[in-house]
Amino acid sequence: MLDALIVGAGPSGSYLGHLLSEKGFNVKILEEHREVGRPVECTGLVSERVFKMAHSRSKVNSVSGANVFFPNGKSIHIAKGEKTIVMDRDQFDKDVAAMAISSGSDFSIHSKAIAAKVGEDAATVTYREDGEKKEIKASMVIGADGINSVVRKDLFSTRPGRIISCYQVDSAAELEDQDSVNVYVGSDSSSGFFGWATPSGKLTRIGVGSYHSPAYRYFLKINERFGKDKIVGINGGSIPVKYLKRTYGDRALLVGDAAGIVKPLSGGGIYTGMVSSVHAAKAIESAFDAENFSAKHLSAYQKAWKHELGRELWFDGMIHRLFGGISDRKFNALYDVLATPESIDIINGTGDIDYPSRVVISLFLKRPRLVSRMLFTR
């Protein structure tokens, strides 16, 4: 019998496979698609921290700043010393999968999990490999199967609480400023989230996330700047921005998007997913040491990832909801406070892509006018 069966070969699943195989566990990873990394549903912006965890040759650019465009047509430029990496997400997923395989994980592509159950002695997953129905048993099953997780549906009977739907294209339109991401806020650009244009080597990734209504209509507006005839690829996807109340069960854990362990403010989930995998690997090792695969014993997993990320995700979620419904007038009033050297200094000093709430909290504390604008502008 396998020690651990991981469903899903995204960054969270493959990284967990790598960590467990390195510790000597007998691991298998199922991936539903014929090719790891495809289809791409990501902008590929990550911090250096991610590249410290994964050895990858997928970097295509790096940026040190952002131009934030407000409804009044004006923008502010923010920048920090540390670079944010823009990567080729397809290549990144393949590189992390290669890490898992070279550490000893067994890999099955074109293998779609269709059902999961947990018994006294084992977890059982039914899957289709190249169309053929198969069953496999393992001491532990881990759902790393993203937003529509089968493991979550069958073993946790729950769904992500809040979902951002996205529409994104690869465009041949070149951004003048190759060192900054463009961010678009306001009612023309999104409903409850934001739009973006990211310089990604020869291409620009232009996209929109939206909470309340379809992202496509906002995308059309943003893309007027760049041109329909420059689009060379369309992708999209959805982002779960509220983590589950329980991410562990008897013989089962959920990591990454399957558990909703994603930053609600930015929608970034690669770093947080991989961090959840670090804690999952430790919890699984402890379960084997204690020969105890009960939910009670595995609850240490949730305590550990929450200890590292919970505060950030909680603040992020709160700020995401606070900014989600604000009017254009309010955004423009915020612009007036933010477009000052003092505010820009605060943003540049505290900005961190993995901990985005820090900059908002610093601004609220050091620029009280921001609070009054939030409260008193309609």
Ligand SMILES: Cc1cc2nc3c(=O)[nH]c(=O)nc-3n(C[C@H](O)[C@H](O)[C@H](O)COP(=O)(O)OP(=O)(O)OC[C@H]3O[C@@H](n4cnc5c(N)ncnc54)[C@H](O)[C@@H]3O)c2cc1C
């Ligand atoms: C448009 C868009 C832009 C984004 N941009 C960024 C960004 O710039 N930076 C960032 O950090 N995050 C970004 N994200 C979020 C990021 O893509 C996810 O948080 C991240 O992919 C989560 O990794 P994961 O391994 O948990 O899940 P996933 O990457 O979703 O991987 C799940 C894997 O499981 C497989 N799978 C699913 N179901 C089954 C099944 N039944 N059987 C077998 N295999 C299965 C899937 O094929 C997939 O390979 C973006 C998301 C979107 C939609």
